[in-house]
Amino acid sequence: MLFNGYGLAQERPVWENDFRERFSKVVDDIEKRHHITIQYDSAKLAQLWVAFAQWQYRTTPAQTLTNVLAPLPLTYRQLDDSTYRITSYEYFRKHPEEGAQELARLMASYRTLSQWKSRSGDLSSCIRETLGLQRIHRTPVTAAVKNSKRQYDGYTVENIAIETLPGFYLAGSLYVPTGHSGKLPAMLCPNGHFVSGRYRPDHQLRCAMLARMGVIAVSYDLVGYGESILQLEESDHRRSLTATIQTINNLRMLDFIYGLAAVDTSRIGITGASGGGSQSILVTALDDRIKLSVPVVMVSSYFSGGCPCETGAGHHFCGGGTNNVEIAAMAAPRPQLLISDGNDWTADFPAIDLPYLKQVYSLYNQEDLIQNVHLPNDKHDYGPAKRQAMYAFVAEHFSLETPPFKDPSGHFSEEGCVVEEEAKLYTFEMDSQKLPANALHGFAQLQEALR
Template identity: 45%
Template sequence: MNKILALACFCLLCSGNLIAQDELCKGAYFTEAEGKAFLAEHQPASLSEWQQRAEEIRARIREGMQLKTMPAKPASTPIMHSKKIMDGYTVENVAFESLPGFYVTGNLYRPLKPQKSYAGILCPHGHGSNPEGRFREQTQKRCATLARMGAIVLVWDMIGQGDSKQCEHNLAQGVKLQTINSSSALDFLLSIPGVDPKRIGMTGESGGGTQTFLLTALDPRIKVSVPCVMVSAHFFGGCTCESGMPIHKKGSFQTNNVEIAALTAPRPMLLISDGDDWTKNNPMVEYPFMQQVYRLYRKEKNVALVHLADEKHDYGPSKRKAMYPFMAGHLGLNLKAVTNSSGDIDETPAKVLDQKDLEVFNAAHPRPANAVMGDEAVMKLLEQ
């Protein structure tokens, strides 16, 4: 019986492959001291040393996700409906296939005033409920305000949340599926007429922060990255959708989320942290590591930190107001469009809509007949 238990503890059956449980780095995998020591040990001394390390980290992420290349995107036409005219922006309900039969669901925010070209911004959301994910006030205000600044903005559901009910959120290969969805979200955003591929940003909080630094690490099309309340030397993400596959550890190889986020360099990146979660040490631990990596590229001005020691884990008003100027400066957005006569950023015109107004699938717009339903069916889809 002990041998059976030992085997069960050692391996996890995932898509027909055995994954060693000791290769999964969940939650606070390191102590704070261990996280700090790891970064000190892996501080790169030269650009060539870092570039070699960066390539290894990217390769290990792809190997751990069983995603060495992104799958071909279905050729189906995106679903877009229920356009709403707001104060300085519009909102549409959208869906598109990331895999045959799996629909990424979300909302597209656009500036009301036509422009010759637009920056594009991906806004993945974090874990949360009442309401879930993209329907939360902090998410709607972030997307609407960025659209008022002149960007076309896409927010989409985490798997198992919002309209994305084709599988449970704790899907064994959730980190793989959500990375595929993030890549498809970028493809969709770039397909919109007028979106400038040289001006693409991405920002999300918590689990959305993980999606932000993972896609930015793997896809050079992301030009500006703002992971909020997530980058930590000792905390690896507590959800299956972040650390449920061996992207941080394999045999003698080990990395952490700071090194992964540092793969953004030398592209502009803003870290936003607070004093009440795993990002509380950013000023003393994580940010100095980032500065050193950017220093190797001679791009120290491209990395910044806003640390709010008295705040908690969210994407609240002060965190958003730290992000807007950074995005405006690097993506050519109009910050004055959201600044009042006192010189303060004003989010008041960003109206928070009811969930029913933002949902993609309803009686009038049913889920497509080819939608793959259930964890088992979605896992089989990921094996193809």
């Protein structure tokens, strides 16, 4: 029998012997040897054949599974002390112990503040070059389109679009407090990989609540999401170049917010969940105009992001290799709250990643400015408990008066926040005919605009 690339049996001379065993038998054997339970898709994998399996067994389940699965190509996740799940290999995911080892290696390379600043500066330069940002310069940005301002209790919502590259328009919604005097803080709210994008209720609620608290908030589409499909295809989101375009979109939206007369430029922050968290740490690392950041359910030393828009440019290879925790550390010593949960890749954040970040912040003697709220029973979202933690953090560091916005139990009340119908948030009414005259169409034209 012969084998294809996935270990499937084919005809071969009977005199050849490579200690072939069916995958299901190998799994049973590993379970007995290590006293563990292994979950896998038996319909797809049970009929695989594994060569020399027993020669690849080691003293721990992790070592054994790594050796046996690597040629297939498969990998595993450890669900608890004695349960493992076999999955397809993912280039963007490592094992938790690998993440811990990488953080230890990184920390050993910079024991002083000057060493860390040198490392951080090198990473920033490399990331900019890798993403192609050296061609993008800070220039004032004004909204190319503004329309449909709505008035609610304590805030307004207005649909906007800014031109981030020649002919490419980033649509969003601007939430502005009413009844406040003086310059106001601002928060960028990039969207993550969630159904309905920035139109979903929890995204609207957090922007509206921030506005009621006295913070100008702006939400905007991912590439290939929302109104960007008027210029691109949804599938364009998973192109490697999208990592560059999305970063440019964030930086240009920061230019827009920074230029608003009502904004206090010493109090600009950013928060997003999942893919929005990836954008949050990257923009904060690259631009010191961001003074506060709240990445949610994203930052992990062993998971870089499952979309090419997060990992496709290769900036994680900068400096001999980096990860999202080190990129998050580049925010130091600015205030940063990282929110994690028990049901995704941030489950190990308090044990593995937070100590490293504390060490980096301690180089500035600002260890108290890096915080973590871990919600072990929460899932991968920007749910109510996560929003509560973010509101409190923003209020503390932006010096906001919070009593008017809290209920008798001391929680921030979102009761006055309005969740609008999706169509109300459209800048171009989902009609390509309403785009500006110079609007480009298709990814090829977007590539040319970037050149």
